[in-house]
Amino acid sequence: MFHIYCPYCEELREEEEFHPKGQAHIARPEEPDACSDEEWGDYLFFRDNPRGIHHEMWLHAVGCRKFFNITRNTVSYEILETYKMGEQPTVGAEHLAREEKTAREGKTDSVQVAEGGQQTVGASDAAQASVKGA
Amino acid sequence: MQRYSGFGLVKHALRHHEDWQRQWRNPTPKPGYDVIIVGGGGHGLATAYYLAKEHGITNVAVLEKGWLGGGNTARNTTIVRSNYLWDESAALYEHAMKHWEGLSQELNYNVMFSQRGVLNLGHTLQDMRDIQRRVNANRLNGIDGEVLDAEGVQSLVPIMDCSKRARYPVMGASWQPRAGVARHDAVAWGYARAADALGVDLLQNTEVTGFKIRDGQIQGVHTNRGDIASKTVGCVTAGNSSVLAGMAGLNLPLESHPLQALVSEPLKPVLDTVVMSNHVHGYISQSDKGDLVIGAGIDGYNGYGQRGSYPTVEHTLQAIVEMFPIFSRVRMNRQWGGIVDTCPDACPILSKTKVKGLYFNCGWGTGGFKATPGSGHVFAASLAKGEMHPIAAPFSIDRFHSGALIDEHGAAGVAH
Ligand SMILES: Cc1cc2nc3c(=O)[nH]c(=O)nc-3n(C[C@H](O)[C@H](O)[C@H](O)COP(=O)(O)OP(=O)(O)OC[C@H]3O[C@@H](n4cnc5c(N)ncnc54)[C@H](O)[C@@H]3O)c2cc1C
Ligand SMILES: [Zn+2]
Numbered sequence: 017m018f019h020i021y022c023p024y025c026e027e028l029r030e031e032e033e034f035h036p037k038g039q040a041h042i043a044r045p046e047e048p049d050a051c052s053d054e055e056w057g058d059y060l061f062f063r064d065n066p067r068g069i070h071h072e073m074w075l076h077a078v079g080c081r082k083f084f085n086i087t088r089n090t091v092s093y094e095i096l097e098t099y100k101m102g103e104q105p106t107v108g109a110e111h112l113a114r115e116e117k118t119a120r121e122g123k124t125d126s127v128q129v130a131e132g133g134q135q136t137v138g139a140s141d142a143a144q145a146s147v148k149g150a
Numbered sequence: 151m152q153r154y155s156g157f158g159l160v161k162h163a164l165r166h167h168e169d170w171q172r173q174w175r176n177p178t179p180k181p182g183y184d185v186i187i188v189g190g191g192g193h194g195l196a197t198a199y200y201l202a203k204e205h206g207i208t209n210v211a212v213l214e215k216g217w218l219g220g221g222n223t224a225r226n227t228t229i230v231r232s233n234y235l236w237d238e239s240a241a242l243y244e245h246a247m248k249h250w251e252g253l254s255q256e257l258n259y260n261v262m263f264s265q266r267g268v269l270n271l272g273h274t275l276q277d278m279r280d281i282q283r284r285v286n287a288n289r290l291n292g293i294d295g296e297v298l299d300a301e302g303v304q305s306l307v308p309i310m311d312c313s314k315r316a317r318y319p320v321m322g323a324s325w326q327p328r329a330g331v332a333r334h335d336a337v338a339w340g341y342a343r344a345a346d347a348l349g350v351d352l353l354q355n356t357e358v359t360g361f362k363i364r365d366g367q368i369q370g371v372h373t374n375r376g377d378i379a380s381k382t383v384g385c386v387t388a389g390n391s392s393v394l395a396g397m398a399g400l401n402l403p404l405e406s407h408p409l410q411a412l413v414s415e416p417l418k419p420v421l422d423t424v425v426m427s428n429h430v431h432g433y434i435s436q437s438d439k440g441d442l443v444i445g446a447g448i449d450g451y452n453g454y455g456q457r458g459s460y461p462t463v464e465h466t467l468q469a470i471v472e473m474f475p476i477f478s479r480v481r482m483n484r485q486w487g488g489i490v491d492t493c494p495d496a497c498p499i500l501s502k503t504k505v506k507g508l509y510f511n512c513g514w515g516t517g518g519f520k521a522t523p524g525s526g527h528v529f530a531a532s533l534a535k536g537e538m539h540p541i542a543a544p545f546s547i548d549r550f551h552s553g554a555l556i557d558e559h560g561a562a563g564v565a566h
Pocket of ligand 1: 175188189191192194213214219220225226227264359387388389409411445487488490515516518520
């Protein structure tokens with residue numbers, strides 16, 4: 017059971033008050049008519065699906081009924097931060113890389129990470145490019 | 151391969167069951183293969199089997215990071231049916247159904263396929279209209295199906311509350327008599343044993359960590375046991391498919407979600423068919439051991455941890471008890487989760503990619519067990535010929551850019 021801090025209510029509440037609403041920070045193309053099929057299909061259907069850090073939108077459905085964002089680890093399910101709409105995350109893929117390094121050095125081993133490493137997607141453009149490329 | 155038979159059982163009994171042959175070898179990886187299959191679940195193993203059996207391609211390896219069938223194949227609630235709405239999906243799942251009907255004989259392995267029928271319940275007028283439409287579509291496609299009213303459902307399942315008192319009264323159902331359940335482990339093991347006998351190398355504890363790609367053509371894979379070369383690689387990795395695609399610089403329209411199931415303590419036979427309800431969201435059957443096998447919905451968030459959330463279990467059990475008040479005091483024995491790869495149109499992806507020689511078979515989401523033999527069969531043909539099999543072709547990844555989706559969501563009660 018998640019305990020989620022709603023940045024608007026400024027309180028920790030139980031998971032059942034919330035609904036997950038998928039990947040955060042997706043900008044609607046400014047001119048849909050000008051999009052190629054490729055761009056429009058990407059916008060509609062292609063979502064980041066990282067084994068690691070994920071920025072996602074949640075709705076405080078039976079609370080304040082506002083949307084907000086969560087940065088969460090999709091393997092350990094640890095919630096790393098919650099923040100309001102319009103704000104940017106402060107935790108990204110680098111966070112996981114750091115944890116991985118600590119784990120390798122044998123300090124903690126809380127996060128199980130897939131090898132290959134390229135799947136991790138953060139909010140940074142560079143990380144997205146590595147998944148969308150080629 | 152030592153064939154299994156009643157006579158063989160007696161013979162082995164006389165020898166105190168001490169010299170059964172191992173079901174498959176445990177080979178060391180060769181430097182290269184004609185075809186590499188990544189993922190040793192049912193779909194991957196079936197693909198390898200049909201490559202060897204139907205296309206004479208026996209220099210094949212199946213690379214599995216854990217143990218054979220340890221993914222969703224061993225975690226699902228084993229419902230097998232083919233009553234999908236659209237022609238494309240009906241063709242694919244019915245192709246599988248035809249294979250199911252002879253599978254134990256074909257593999258010389260008892261997959262315990264039991265055609266005990268599946269009910270998809272309707273609780274609203276709209277449910278019933280959708281059911282009628284779907285059953286009509288099924289019949290036009292040569293797939294068996296009937297529309298039952300509440301009385302018809304009650305006579306098939308006497309222990310279900312079909313009264314008007316229920317919170318969401320049962321108004322009727324679709325009924326596919328040829329549908330049923332099968333033993334999931336046996337499906338993986340049966341394909342594994344038969345593929346191994348034809349020369350396929352089953353490499354367990356072998357995790358693919360990257361792809362070797364040169365000039366847009368796949369050359370092989372990197373694994374924790376070294377590099378293995380192949381010009382044809384098929385990825386059949388269910389919930390981990392996005393991770394694999396990322397290693398090849400590809401993006402798939404998938405999201406990985408936890409999906410859970412639970413089983414009760416064993417009971418005397420009480421339920422001899424499969425009951426599914428999309429509206430109250432629960433589905434249930436009784437295994438041959440007597441446990442009630444209950445499936446939940448997905449957790450709404452992305453997740454790779456093979457466990458599900460507590461509220462989801464609670465909702466599922468509410469639905470089950472709503473339909474079957476008689477089960478209200480049954481104790482649950484075990485609960486687990488798998489990671490399902492859901493696709494925006496609730497249909498799978500069987501496709502070539504931008505990388506030549508690299509294919510994906512994924513996106514089966516919450517309902518791919520039933521397709522195992524058909525998926526393996528058409529995927530093997532596609533890998534062997536380098537062209538997608540006609541049944542697989544509509545499931546290309548291109549549909550997410552062309553717009554030719556096969557929108558099974560909601561339309562067919564496709565939960566599982
Ligand atoms: C709780 C639950 C209930 C379900 N109920 C039903 C049902 O009633 N009916 C139905 O039809 N379907 C059902 N499904 C869906 C069904 O289980 C799946 O669609 C189907 O089993 C997928 O088979 P697969 O062989 O593609 O995947 P899997 O069996 O998951 O096999 C994929 C394999 O790939 C391996 N792998 C992953 N990454 C790598 C790597 N990097 N290197 C090597 N190997 C790798 C994994 O270890 C795994 O063994 C259910 C699923 C769940 C979780
Ligand atoms: Zn709130």
